[in-house]
Amino acid sequence: xxxxxxxxxxxxxxxxxxxxxxxxxxxxxxxxxxxxxxxxxxxxxxxxxxxxxxxxxxxxxxxxxxxxxxxxxxxxxxxxxxxxxxxxxxxxxxxxxxxxxxxxxxxxxxxxxxxxxxxxxxxxxxxxxxxxxxxxxxxxxxxxxxxxxxxxxxxxxxxxxxxxxxxxxxxxxxxxxxxxxxxxxxxxxxxxxxxxxxxxxxxxxxxxxxxxxxxxxxxxxxxxxxxxxxxxxxxxxxxxxxxxxxxxxxxxxxxxxxxxxxxxxxxxxxxxxxxxxxxxxxxxxxxxxxxxxxxxxxxxxxxxxxxxxxxxxxxxxxxxxxxxxxxxxxxxxxxxxxxxxxxxxxxxxxxxxxxxxxxxxxxxxxxxxxxxxxxxxxxxxxxxxxxxxxxxxxxxxxx
Amino acid sequence: xxxxxxxxxxxxxxxxxxxxxxxxxxxxxxxxxxxxxxxxxxxxxxxxxxxxxxxxxxxxxxxxxxxxxxxxxxxxxxxxxxxxxxxxxxxxxxxxxxxxxxxxxxxxxxxxxxxxxxxxxxxxxxxxxxxxxxxxxxxxxxxxxxxxxxxxxxxxxxxxxxxxxxxxxxxxxxxxxxxxxxxxxxxxxxxxxxxxxxxxxxxxxxxxxxxxxxxxxxxxxxxxxxxxxxxxxxxxxxxxxxxxxxxxxxxxxxxxxxxxxxxxxxxxxxxxxx
Ligand SMILES: Nc1ncnc2c1ncn2[C@@H]1O[C@H](COP(=O)(O)OP(=O)(O)O)[C@@H](O)[C@H]1O
Ligand SMILES: [Mg+2]
Numbered sequence: 001x002x003x004x005x006x007x008x009x010x011x012x013x014x015x016x017x018x019x020x021x022x023x024x025x026x027x028x029x030x031x032x033x034x035x036x037x038x039x040x041x042x043x044x045x046x047x048x049x050x051x052x053x054x055x056x057x058x059x060x061x062x063x064x065x066x067x068x069x070x071x072x073x074x075x076x077x078x079x080x081x082x083x084x085x086x087x088x089x090x091x092x093x094x095x096x097x098x099x100x101x102x103x104x105x106x107x108x109x110x111x112x113x114x115x116x117x118x119x120x121x122x123x124x125x126x127x128x129x130x131x132x133x134x135x136x137x138x139x140x141x142x143x144x145x146x147x148x149x150x151x152x153x154x155x156x157x158x159x160x161x162x163x164x165x166x167x168x169x170x171x172x173x174x175x176x177x178x179x180x181x182x183x184x185x186x187x188x189x190x191x192x193x194x195x196x197x198x199x200x201x202x203x204x205x206x207x208x209x210x211x212x213x214x215x216x217x218x219x220x221x222x223x224x225x226x227x228x229x230x231x232x233x234x235x236x237x238x239x240x241x242x243x244x245x246x247x248x249x250x251x252x253x254x255x256x257x258x259x260x261x262x263x264x265x266x267x268x269x270x271x272x273x274x275x276x277x278x279x280x281x282x283x284x285x286x287x288x289x290x291x292x293x294x295x296x297x298x299x300x301x302x303x304x305x306x307x308x309x310x311x312x313x314x315x316x317x318x319x320x321x322x323x324x325x326x327x328x329x330x331x332x333x334x335x336x337x338x339x340x341x342x343x344x345x346x347x348x349x350x351x352x353x354x355x356x357x358x359x360x361x362x363x364x365x366x367x368x369x370x371x372x373x374x375x376x377x378x379x380x381x382x383x384x385x386x387x388x389x390x391x392x393x394x395x396x397x398x399x
Numbered sequence: 400x401x402x403x404x405x406x407x408x409x410x411x412x413x414x415x416x417x418x419x420x421x422x423x424x425x426x427x428x429x430x431x432x433x434x435x436x437x438x439x440x441x442x443x444x445x446x447x448x449x450x451x452x453x454x455x456x457x458x459x460x461x462x463x464x465x466x467x468x469x470x471x472x473x474x475x476x477x478x479x480x481x482x483x484x485x486x487x488x489x490x491x492x493x494x495x496x497x498x499x500x501x502x503x504x505x506x507x508x509x510x511x512x513x514x515x516x517x518x519x520x521x522x523x524x525x526x527x528x529x530x531x532x533x534x535x536x537x538x539x540x541x542x543x544x545x546x547x548x549x550x551x552x553x554x555x556x557x558x559x560x561x562x563x564x565x566x567x568x569x570x571x572x573x574x575x576x577x578x579x580x581x582x583x584x585x586x587x588x589x590x591x592x593x594x595x596x597x598x599x600x601x602x603x604x605x606x607x608x609x610x611x612x613x614x615x616x617x618x619x620x621x622x623x624x625x626x627x628x629x630x631x632x633x634x635x636x637x638x639x640x641x642x643x644x645x646x647x648x649x650x651x652x653x654x655x656x657x658x659x660x661x662x663x664x665x666x667x668x669x670x671x672x673x
Contacts (some may be wrong), residue, residue, distance in 0.1 A: 073568075
């Protein structure tokens with residue numbers, strides 16, 4: 001077990017693709033860090049560099065206090081779970097799990113003991129004699145885990161190990177992996193493109209985009225204080241509502257204009273976001289999470305209001321997602337488009353359509369026990385302290 | 400949908416008749432081998448009046464077919480082992496290394512498939528004689544291996560190139576040495592080609608007459624085809640014994656082919672199953 005350090009690590013593939021740029025991250029001993037980001041952002045590349053399967057173009061990777069840049073994978077003492085598991089198809093489950101031990105020339109008796117132990121930990125005792133192709137997806141996933149843990153390596157590397165499982169199994173394996181990792185206390189880098197997986201599993205999350213680390217920190221930090229538009233939009237489901245707004249000084253203080261509406265920003269809010277002062281009379285992106293758009297019928301009358309037009313709602317006990325159009329220009333920056341692109345092409349089109357109509361389809365998260373809001377005009381209360389502000393050019397959060 | 404009509408039936412019968420043509424030589428081979436001495440000469444085409452199984456025993460002892468069988472096995476197995484071990488290793492290297500060297504090497508092997516080995520027969524024979532290897536198992540095994548190595552490398556390379564690298568990468572991370580990766584992970588995955596190479600070259604070498612005659616005639620090391628040939632010279636008047644010897648020589652190869660047929664086809668059509 002050992003810490004892992006990336007110091008200014010870059011990777012440029014021979015064809016010129018810059019898969020990772022100036023990556024800086026310290027991973028503590030025994031920590032579980034999740035690398036998350038849309039596909040193609042360099043997660044796998046980062047992982048493969050730690051494993052030694054890709055050369056480091058620039059910078060330094062350290063495992064413990066050893067610089068491993070020039071070390072062969074065989075000598076790094078890391079274990080990797082591949083996205084497609086890469087179980088040796090011609091070997092039984094037992095032989096698959098035993099393989100790393102055989103490489104270390106561990107005595108036969110000890111191999112048997114340790115494989116049994118790993119199998120017991122993963123509930124694979126019955127499967128030891130079978131070939132991988134006769135196993136279910138979940139069992140294969142466990143065998144891949146078994147092959148990794150049997151060795152007690154310095155570091156676990158897992159590349160989207162759950163993406164081939166069905167939804168229910170994924171949730172189950174998620175907690176199983178977290179439990180195992182805690183039990184074994186091995187430093188782990190877990191890669192996923194699924195932000196929900198990232199949020200539920202990581203001690204710490206590192207968000208990547210186009211090879212650049214956007215932000216890292218515990219899940220709550222990324223959720224509550226996203227460093228930029230990309231992280232704001234990427235983390236959280238449903239995503240943060242984003243409006244193009246304008247900071248106006250109306251004599252009594254700053255207010256945020258969203259379309260024709262004005263949301264006054266009280267002193268204490270401004271005190272938390274000192275950077276806002278510099279944006280007076282300028283356009284910016286305003287973000288608000290669905291749970292911070294409240295039902296005006298039952299919330300603090302002191303909170304500013306935002307009018308919308310309720311279009312539909314989805315009951316998803318214990319909550320209700322209310323969708324309403326708000327008359328305001330949406331934020332259509334590159335970050336947002338890229339994330340929409342990740343969903344599908346239609347999402348981009350929808351976004352562009354809305355941009356022309358100057359509407360935002362906002363989502364609010366209500367309690368299911370409250371009566372559903374009527375279709376048509378409706379007032380939301382804005383938890384004004386929880387508003388997020390971003391620079392439209394750079395996407396950086398205004399703090 | 401096809402309906403079974405008179406036309407279909409007639410077509411089928413015609414095809415069966417055509418296929419039966421191939422059985423005619425085999426029929427004569429078997430019937431003559433079973434005839435008593437005189438009948439084989441007097442009426443070779445008739446159905447045997449009496450089944451003479453003893454012909455096989457006579458042919459076996461008179462022609463020293465036991466020794467010849469052992470020779471055939473040694474030559475075939477020895478060559479096939481070399482072709483598989485060296486061919487797979489070589490092809491794996493070619494498949495996994497990008498660069499001029501590996502491309503050139505590959506081309507050399509492809510040329511080796513195209514060029515007839517007879518071109519190099521005389522000088523190679525001279526060289527082997529200098530080395531004192533003419534007349535020995537080793538000499539002929541080396542020659543066979545040289546002749547068929549391009550074919551082996553060619554088949555293995557095509558397959559190895561299509562093999563996903565994940566398994567090797569997993570093995571590297573698992574801490575396996577290069578040799579272990581090859582023998583424990585890659586080689587087993589190449590099994591379909593190994594089957595094809597072994598069966599295909601094995602059959603050719605088993606049946607080879609020409610090279611065995613050139614390199615081994617006059618020694619005790621001759622394989623079955625040469626032994627049967629000598630037998631013909633010696634027992635030309637006893638066709639029933641000659642044919643019995645031919646059957647004895649054919650039988651192992653035939654059994655083997657029937658058993659291994661599926662494997663053979665799979666290796667050519669490729670694809671690994673995980
Ligand atoms: N072997 C390679 N050669 C060239 N480009 C590559 C190679 N592997 C990955 N890339 C590129 O590098 C970028 C990052 O890829 P990857 O690390 O696989 O992303 P992720 O795992 O986050 O989806 C992508 O643009 C991808 O196309
Ligand atoms: Mg990936």
